[in-house]
Amino acid sequence: xxxxxxxxxATMELVADVDGWMSPGQGATLYDAAARCxxxxxxxxxxxxxxxSTIVLATAADPSVRVVAIDPHAGNDRGPQEIDGFxxxxxxxxxxxxxxxxxxxxxxxxxxxxxxxDTALDQVDGDxxxxxxxxxxxxxxxxxxxxxxxxxxxDGGTMLIHDSFSSxxxxxxxxxxxxLGERFRYVGRARSMTIYRADLGDxxxxxxxxxxRQLAQLPWFAKNVAxxxxxxxxxxxxEWPY
Numbered sequence: 001x002x003x004x005x006x007x008x009x010a011t012m013e014l015v016a017d018v019d020g021w022m023s024p025g026q027g028a029t030l031y032d033a034a035a036r037c038x039x040x041x042x043x044x045x046x047x048x049x050x051x052x053s054t055i056v057l058a059t060a061a062d063p064s065v066r067v068v069a070i071d072p073h074a075g076n077d078r079g080p081q082e083i084d085g086f087x088x089x090x091x092x093x094x095x096x097x098x099x100x101x102x103x104x105x106x107x108x109x110x111x112x113x114x115x116x117x118d119t120a121l122d123q124v125d126g127d128x129x130x131x132x133x134x135x136x137x138x139x140x141x142x143x144x145x146x147x148x149x150x151x152x153x154x155d156g157g158t159m160l161i162h163d164s165f166s167s168x169x170x171x172x173x174x175x176x177x178x179x180l181g182e183r184f185r186y187v188g189r190a191r192s193m194t195i196y197r198a199d200l201g202d203x204x205x206x207x208x209x210x211x212x213r214q215l216a217q218l219p220w221f222a223k224n225v226a227x228x229x230x231x232x233x234x235x236x237x238x239e240w241p242y
Contacts, residue, residue: 005035014059022053025191034059036158037062037130043068049097051100067110068113073091121149131149136169137170158198174194181200191241
């Protein structure tokens with residue numbers, strides 16, 4: 001008998017009290033991507049923090065799907081304006097991550113690699129069917145994740161990138177690697193979570209259309225950057241855009 005998986009509403013209830021930056025629409029996007037992952041497929045998440053998105057991916061995917069969560073829990077790149085200097089919080093982040101997965105009943109579904117994403121490349125075998133990139137948001141590591149792990153996505157696979165057209169580093173990495181890329185088609189976004197599929201057609205016209213759809217997001221990016229500046233200067237109060 002096929003195991004009955006929790007639906008989206010039940011899954012979002014599971015993570016309601018788990019720390020993280022994931023809107024309901026982004027949760028639905030992750031759930032849909034994982035649910036569509038083929039049987040015996042592979043989902044890779046880069047940047048798990050305390051497990052909010054990890055639980056959604058593991059809950060939505062078929063039990064035959066491998067789910068790999070890559071996060072060093074090293075006290076760096078923890079969240080907005082938390083780039084480094086949080087080493088004391090690292091052990092707590094890891095402990096809470098582990099506890100959250102256990103509470104959601106997905107511990108056995110997830111393989112956690114406590115390494116930086118670049119050193120974890122050779123620890124995961126096979127083509128990736130669903131890749132979720134929410135690691136370091138600085139330009140160089142974001143570009144490396146999109147390129148190196150994006151190369152691991154099989155034809156027709158899905159790549160999701162968080163803080164696209166919100167984080168300056170992630171947006172610059174997208175402009176450099178994907179806007180005029182030859183492989184990934186821009187599907188759309190849930191707030192700052194962009195959706196790409198490795199099925200871009202051949203020819204200049206397909207690439208130009210793909211570029212145009214991504215460049216059309218730049219006004220929204222400018223608005224997000226301006227809002228971040230105003231919040232940082234304490235000139236306005238509001239939610240950090242994600």
